[in-house]
Amino acid sequence: MLGFSNLSLSNFLFWATQKRWFLYTIIIGLVLLLFPHPTDLTRQGYIAIIILVTSLILIIKEPIPLPAIAIYMLIAQIYGGIDSADGIAKAFMNDAVFFIMGSLMLAVVIIRQGWDSRIALGILKVTGNKTSNIAFGFLFISAILASFIGEHTVAAIMLPIGMTLIKYTSSDISKVKNLSAVILFSIAYGCLIGSVGTPSGGGRNVIMLNYFNQAGITLSYFEWMVKIYPFVLIQLPIATWVIIKTFKPEYKILDSSVRKLVIKVARSRSMTGRNTLTVMIFFIIFIGWIFFSEVFGLGTIALTGVFLYILGGFVRWNDLSRHTHWGVIILFGATISLGTSIRSTGAALWLADQVIILFGSMMETFPFFSDLIVILITTSMANILSSSATVAVLGPITMNLVPDMLHIGLVTAVSSAFGYFTAVAAPACTIVYSSGMLKAKDFVKIGLRIGLLSIILLMVYVHTYWKIIN
Amino acid sequence: MKILIAIGSKQYSKPTLHLGMEVAEAFKAKTTIIDVGEKVSEFSSQLVELAKDQMESWDFDPPGVDVLEWAFNYLSDNNLIDSKQIETGFPKNRLIDDGEDRKLVYLSGTVCEDVNLILRNGDIIAELREEVQYGNYDVTIVGKSQKRNMSHDLLQYINSSILVVNQYDNEKFKRVLLPINNEDGSMKAAKYGIRVALAYDIGIDILTVSNDQKSINDENKQVDKIKKIIRRSGVEYVHEKEQGNTVEKVIEKAGDDKIIVMRSSDMSPLKRYFKGSIPLSIMNRCNVPILIVK
Structure with a gap:
């Protein structure tokens, strides 16, 4: 046909099949471009919304690599006349991107320091051998650690500990399906719950802080903790109870497996001076985040830690570079720049106005209704998209919904951690899923219960505790 | 003649592996057994790799290695590989990462030419297509899938002959x-x-x-x-x-x-x-x- 061989036609069809979502996205974008823009929205604002819609489809379906999506977001903004190349480049790199880069690199260093053995011993010493206590121990430790050092790092550290405990209980995984679910979901959900506790718990928190700064709102590391940390602590026993009730574990007591794990851990190599030094450097970073992040930024401090680790020879650059997903960093930079454009072109305000037009009367009658809408939209998006990308694109829009930007911004950041329903929603969920011990339907089964409870808890929390402390 | 046998799980892939090896024996073919694991979202792929490294330090195999081990045991039990390799057992610590997102084990066959085991991750059709192109296979052997477009995609995009193993029972094979x-x-x-x-x-x-x-x-x-x-x-x-x-x-x-x-x-x-x-x-x-x- 037209001089093309059957092989080249077949190759083309394969390409088109693999990239069909890219082709659909381009068609959707072109069709939207043909429509006239709304009269109360600038042409640039309209184009920013089209780029937002098409980028979201591309990120969710991944028909092309993430760095390619990032490049599309950047060049589309320039070709669309939203800003000059210099303007887009300025918004592309900021402290939030520094933080994401630093956090991914810190994970590489921390994971290799043998903290896992100490953590395992620590949990088992406190919890004993009762399954429900062990589940709470895993959830509690995961949450506390994730609130400071990032959920992905903690999930990677905790996963083998949990898997070893399961393996020692029974080598036949089909006989301990529920126990596996209890232990692994305690790790994943502990990481998710804890990740909002402090600004350094996740990239999304830093992105939101960045938007607060752009809006002239200041919120220190400690003030964030005062507002959010109690919510983390409240969720922990409730989440444990729901997990245990959902997946009734086959064994109520894990006597011999706990003993075997303790012996294995005791036999592992002891902490060296260098391991202790890495802990000390991390402690310095932590102190820096609490006391100096307002001056220097969380990202700068995280990168300082990375610098110290490289300088001290705790990690080789090749190792760091190989395990750092540069594509994700570029994508977050591009998403943040798009978020900035959505705000600067007035698109965020326009989108917020549309929500107000739809639900305005309900929002006036019931003051909590705007929170509920934001929580539902954010939770839905966070379950199909990355939570950081969700905050990056939704943050500028939700902050225009109500006059209290700080309140609604924090609600957005917290609810972006409700990625309980799918294995792809959050890195912690993907990591425990990669063990091969969980099924995708397990996430739906437990996610619906914990998700619903978390939404209700957050609604009650922001309208009681926040009112008291304000 | 080169044959590619695609397996997916210990539970369902036995007929495919069985018929595949019989065909390999019939054709005296160089054979590769491949397991294609689930695609990991690109967002978390690097972090999952990091977690897998950590799992390996606690003596856990990455997902998919158990399927290759099961295939190795099948080959051992049926004396389809060299006796020395049967004695040594499955060389899980010597899986070769060839830098192309593939993990390999090279074995010597007895009834057919060399037998290789390969582990890949991603979209099944894309991975099989790439493997067939890379290794110039003549026949790809797969189990029948319940997925709606699987047969279509196999015939349309895999550039080799296709043997679909469907309800195979060698006793009834007349x-x-x-x-x-x-x-x-x-x-x-x-x-x-x-x-x-x-x-x-x-x-x-x-x-x-x-x-x-x-x-x-x-x-x-x-x-x-x-x-x-x-x-x-x-x-x-x-x-x-x-x-x-x-x-x-x-x-x-x-x-x-x-x-x-x-x-x-x-x-x-x-x-x-x-x-x-x-x-x-x-x-x-x-x-x-x-x-x-x-």
Whole structure:
């Protein structure tokens, strides 16, 4: 046909099949471009919304690599006349991107320091051998650690500990399906719950802080903790109870497996001076985040830690570079720049106005209704998209919904951690899923219960505790 | 001859591996057994790799290695690999990462040439297609999938002959059904059919289907040539001439105790993409193993 061989036609069809979502996205974008823009929205604002819609489809379906999506977001903004190349480049790199880069690199260093053995011993010493206590121990430790050092790092550290405990209980995984679910979901959900506790718990928190700064709102590391940390602590026993009730574990007591794990851990190599030094450097970073992040930024401090680790020879650059997903960093930079454009072109305000037009009367009658809408939209998006990308694109829009930007911004950041329903929603969920011990339907089964409870808890929390402390 | 056997789980892949190795033995083929694991979202891929490194430091194998180990044990139990390698056991610590997102184990075969085990991750069709292109395989052997477009995608995009293992039971495996016509590809299909018939010591049912009564008894040089080759190979055969719909007739004749060997469609890829093809319809509906020869 037209001089093309059957092989080249077949190759083309394969390409088109693999990239069909890219082709659909381009068609959707072109069709939207043909429509006239709304009269109360600038042409640039309209184009920013089209780029937002098409980028979201591309990120969710991944028909092309993430760095390619990032490049599309950047060049589309320039070709669309939203800003000059210099303007887009300025918004592309900021402290939030520094933080994401630093956090991914810190994970590489921390994971290799043998903290896992100490953590395992620590949990088992406190919890004993009762399954429900062990589940709470895993959830509690995961949450506390994730609130400071990032959920992905903690999930990677905790996963083998949990898997070893399961393996020692029974080598036949089909006989301990529920126990596996209890232990692994305690790790994943502990990481998710804890990740909002402090600004350094996740990239999304830093992105939101960045938007607060752009809006002239200041919120220190400690003030964030005062507002959010109690919510983390409240969720922990409730989440444990729901997990245990959902997946009734086959064994109520894990006597011999706990003993075997303790012996294995005791036999592992002891902490060296260098391991202790890495802990000390991390402690310095932590102190820096609490006391100096307002001056220097969380990202700068995280990168300082990375610098110290490289300088001290705790990690080789090749190792760091190989395990750092540069594509994700570029994508977050591009998403943040798009978020900035959505705000600067007035698109965020326009989108917020549309929500107000739809639900305005309900929002006036019931003051909590705007929170509920934001929580539902954010939770839905966070379950199909990355939570950081969700905050990056939704943050500028939700902050225009109500006059209290700080309140609604924090609600957005917290609810972006409700990625309980799918294995792809959050890195912690993907990591425990990669063990091969969980099924995708397990996430739906437990996610619906914990998700619903978390939404209700957050609604009650922001309208009681926040009112008291304000 | 090079054969690629795709397995997916210990639970469901035994018939595929069993028939695959029998075919490999029949063709004395260099064989690769491949497991394609689930695709990981690109967002978390690097972090999952980091977590897997951590799991390995606690003596946990990455997902998929257990499937390769199961395949290795199958080969060992049936003495299909070198005895020294059977004694050494599955070399999980010596999986070679070739930098192309593939983990490999090289083994020496006994009844066929070298046997390799490969672990890949990603979209099954894309990974199989890449592996077939990379290794120049002649036949890809897969189990029948419940996924709607799997058969279509296999026929459309994998550039090798395809053997779909469907409800395979070697006790019931009685004859080869060889639907042919006057087209060139029928000869290649016949040659494959003869090899299978010789390997299993069974006969061939040649089937020609015509649209109308008039053309049923027309002379057909290509069919005569195929019959001659089968006769010369010493394989017993029967030639059945039928009138009606090819798909219905082939499915009816295949019953549940034959293996179908037929040529692929010669339609252009575009037409096949939109209209489907006779081999695809048969593959989707039949209840026996089917080898589509490309």
